[in-house]
Amino acid sequence: MRIVLMAFALGAAVACVIAPLAAQTSGAAVVIDNFVFSPERLTVKAGTTVTWTNRDDTPHTVAAKDRTFKSKVMDTDESYSFTFSTPGEYAYFCSLHPHMTGTITVVARTEDGATQ
Amino acid sequence: MTANDDKSGDATTRRKVLECMTWAGTGLLWTVSGGVPRSLGLVDQARAEEAKGLTFMQISDSHMGFDKPANPNAKGTLEEAIGRIKALPTKPSFMIHTGDITHLSKPAEFDDADKIISQAKLDVHYVPGEHDILDEEVKLYRERYGRGSKGDGWYSFDAGGVHFVGLVNVKNLKAGGMGSLGEDQLKWLADDLKGKTASTPVVLFAHIPLWVIYETWGWGTEDGARALEMLKGFGSVTVLNGHIHQVMQKVEGNVVFHTARSTAFPQPAPGTAPSPGPMKVADDKLRSMLGVASVTFKRGDQRLAIIDTPLQG
Numbered sequence: 001m002r003i004v005l006m007a008f009a010l011g012a013a014v015a016c017v018i019a020p021l022a023a024q025t026s027g028a029a030v031v032i033d034n035f036v037f038s039p040e041r042l043t044v045k046a047g048t049t050v051t052w053t054n055r056d057d058t059p060h061t062v063a064a065k066d067r068t069f070k071s072k073v074m075d076t077d078e079s080y081s082f083t084f085s086t087p088g089e090y091a092y093f094c095s096l097h098p099h100m101t102g103t104i105t106v107v108a109r110t111e112d113g114a115t116q
Numbered sequence: 117m118t119a120n121d122d123k124s125g126d127a128t129t130r131r132k133v134l135e136c137m138t139w140a141g142t143g144l145l146w147t148v149s150g151g152v153p154r155s156l157g158l159v160d161q162a163r164a165e166e167a168k169g170l171t172f173m174q175i176s177d178s179h180m181g182f183d184k185p186a187n188p189n190a191k192g193t194l195e196e197a198i199g200r201i202k203a204l205p206t207k208p209s210f211m212i213h214t215g216d217i218t219h220l221s222k223p224a225e226f227d228d229a230d231k232i233i234s235q236a237k238l239d240v241h242y243v244p245g246e247h248d249i250l251d252e253e254v255k256l257y258r259e260r261y262g263r264g265s266k267g268d269g270w271y272s273f274d275a276g277g278v279h280f281v282g283l284v285n286v287k288n289l290k291a292g293g294m295g296s297l298g299e300d301q302l303k304w305l306a307d308d309l310k311g312k313t314a315s316t317p318v319v320l321f322a323h324i325p326l327w328v329i330y331e332t333w334g335w336g337t338e339d340g341a342r343a344l345e346m347l348k349g350f351g352s353v354t355v356l357n358g359h360i361h362q363v364m365q366k367v368e369g370n371v372v373f374h375t376a377r378s379t380a381f382p383q384p385a386p387g388t389a390p391s392p393g394p395m396k397v398a399d400d401k402l403r404s405m406l407g408v409a410s411v412t413f414k415r416g417d418q419r420l421a422i423i424d425t426p427l428q429g
Contacts, residue, residue, distance in 0.1 A: 034391035035333075057184040057394045059220060059250070065291045073220060073250040076184065093291035096246045099334035101292050 027051060030102065032060050032074075032094075037102035044084060045109045051081040060100065065091040169414035170276030173201055173211040173238070174321070176358030177378030179247065180228045181219035186381035186394035187402060190219075194232050196427050197379040197408050201236045208410060209275060211238045214358035214376060215245025215286065215323030221256055230260070244269055245323040245359065246286040267300050272308050278413050279312055281305065283322035285337045295324030295337035295359075302342055309346055317352040317413060317420065325357040327366065327373050330386035335360055344371060354420050356411070360392070363409075363424050374422050377407040403428030 028044050030037050033055045044050060052062045054074040062080055063070040068090060071080035084090065084106040094100040175197060182190040201208070213233070218225035233240060242261040249257055258269060265271040265282070272281040283305070285295035297305075312318070320326065326343060328336030337343075347353045353371040361383035366373045381394045382405035389395065397405060407426040414421075 035393065036391070056391070057186065059247070063291075072252065075220060091291060095289060096250075097334055098289040098291055098293045099332065 043105040174409040176214040176376040177216040179380035181225040190380040221250035321356040333392040
């Protein structure tokens with residue numbers, strides 16, 4: 001528990017220093033609400049696991065434009081996670097409702113944990 | 117090529133021009149004197165009884181498996197809709213289902229749909245909605261309903277002098293886009309229409325509207341205009357869609373566009389809510405926003421009349 005808290009504190013400190021270009025440190029979340037991915041644009045460090053959760057009464061999917069990843073259909077309150085190991089920009093959309101789009105930007109992880 | 121050939125070519129061309137003029141005249145007549153499907157609002161059973169031509173039913177968006185607050189009993193309302201069809205004084209020739217048979221493409225949902233819809237004792241011609249192709253191998257819909265269809269499940273058939281074309285516009289959707297037919301299907305459609313005379317009434321049906329109703333919500337088909345372009349020479353074209361869970365109608369030249377109600381839950385009018393998701397209405401209002409449509413083509417006055425029937429009201 002202590003380790004978790006410390007890691008959280010460190011993450012918060014880093015975020016404070018480099019905001020607003022901060023990248024999420026470990027897990028990151030995207031919520032689907034009213035046919036919108038929020039946040040629509042998210043920047044994370046390589047190695048981060050992003051979890052999408054569907055809060056709508058309608059099923060949705062998460063599908064990378066370049067097919068790097070694709071979820072099964074997510075019904076209400078279901079989630080999908082993907083770990084981004086390679087830096088780059090990942091545009092994605094809902095394959096059922098393609099007007100729903102989002103982007104995950106993955107930046108390289110440096111030795112001291114700060115973003116490049 | 118000889119000079120003689122050239123001459124006969126000219127003659128053919130002149131004849132063709134005359135033919136085209138005749139067809140154009142026919143098309144115009146059709147638009148004025150009939151061929152324009154009318155939405156008559158409430159069902160008029162007496163009228164259905166009168167109809168001597170071809171009558172078929174359209175049901176849509178039955179979403180078997182949906183159990184959210186907008187309608188916890190989608191099975192029950194589908195049963196009511198089928199009950200309405202069974203009670204018609206004149207048995208329709210067949211039924212079309214414009215997609216979203218199920219909510220999540222689960223075998224049990226398809227089973228429930230089949231069990232209820234088969235009670236109408238009518239042939240049913242299906243096209244898939246995006247909710248019908250969610251199983252991992254994308255095979256359940258095709259196994260059940262795709263027999264004899266081409267490509268991703270498109271097909272055509274003739275009934276009562278009308279040419280029916282079932283299109284699939286829910287597959288291979290592109291990021292940021294809307295519904296899509298794709299090159300293969302458009303090519304097939306062009307071939308399919310080739311042998312048809314301009315006087316043949318054509319009914320196109322697909323899940324997502326072929327015309328752009330509201331781009332912000334993806335309510336339209338990106339390449340739908342290319343399909344409609346192929347139908348410009350036809351005197352009577354009717355486009356039947358689902359997906360938006362409400363009745364909308366538009367007449368443009370020789371083409372009448374119509375969307376059907378869902379049997380499961382209503383969706384908001386374009387732009388009137390933050391999203392197109394299921395709309396919760398008062399319990400006593402729900403059935404006035406669900407329903408089916410009947411379409412009648414009368415030989416002679418060449419009229420396609422579309423009658424939308426809510427489950428109640």
